[in-house]
Amino acid sequence: MSDYIQSRNEAKIIETVNTLIVNGDIKHPKLSRFASISGLSLSKDNAYATLYVSCLMDDGTLNASVKALQSAAGFIQARLANVLKTKNTPRLTFVADTTERDAARIGELLESIKK
Numbered sequence: 608m609s610d611y612i613q614s615r616n617e618a619k620i621i622e623t624v625n626t627l628i629v630n631g632d633i634k635h636p637k638l639s640r641f642a643s644i645s646g647l648s649l650s651k652d653n654a655y656a657t658l659y660v661s662c663l664m665d666d667g668t669l670n671a672s673v674k675a676l677q678s679a680a681g682f683i684q685a686r687l688a689n690v691l692k693t694k695n696t697p698r699l700t701f702v703a704d705t706t707e708r709d710a711a712r713i714g715e716l717l718e719s720i721k722k
Contacts, residue, residue, distance in 0.1 A: 616691060617647050620656060623690050624676075624683060633682065638675035639668050645704045649697060656697035659704035669703050676701040 621644045627633050628642055639662055646659035660676060662669040676683070680699040688696040 613649065613651070616653065616693065617649050619690055620644075620649070620658070620687060620697070621647055623687055624658060627683060627686060628676075632686075633676070633679045635675040635679055637671040638679075639664055639672045642669070642672035642676070645706075653691075653693055653695040653697050655700070657700045657702055660701050661704040661707065666705075666708075669705075673701050673703045 624644050628638065628644075629640060631640065641663040642660055643662070644658050645661040648657040648659075650656070658676075660669065660673050662672055677700070680701070684696055684699055687699075
């Protein structure tokens with residue numbers, strides 16, 4: 608599969624899942640509407656996708672949102688099948704993305720070293 612098609616599929620997956628979250632199509636009480644997909648790792652054969660979830664709220668909300676999305680993975684995968692129209696619809700795995708929080712913590716540590 609060409610890199611163009613691969614990147615286009617990644618963009619479609621991120622857009623579709625973010626739209627499902629914002630519109631409230633995923634009916635789970637623990638899913639925060641402040642959660643979003645910040646990144647994606649898609650296998651070359653479109654069989655597996657790891658989606659990185661970030662949230663503007665605290666870590667408890669982030670972890671609850673990741674669990675909620677993982678429990679709704681079948682529903683999301685069915686919606687993706689309609690959008691992607693490829694031979695394989697990827698099996699979804701959701702992971703908490705703590706990159707921003709970790710970067711802020713490293714920035715604080717560097718500032719404390721300077722003082």
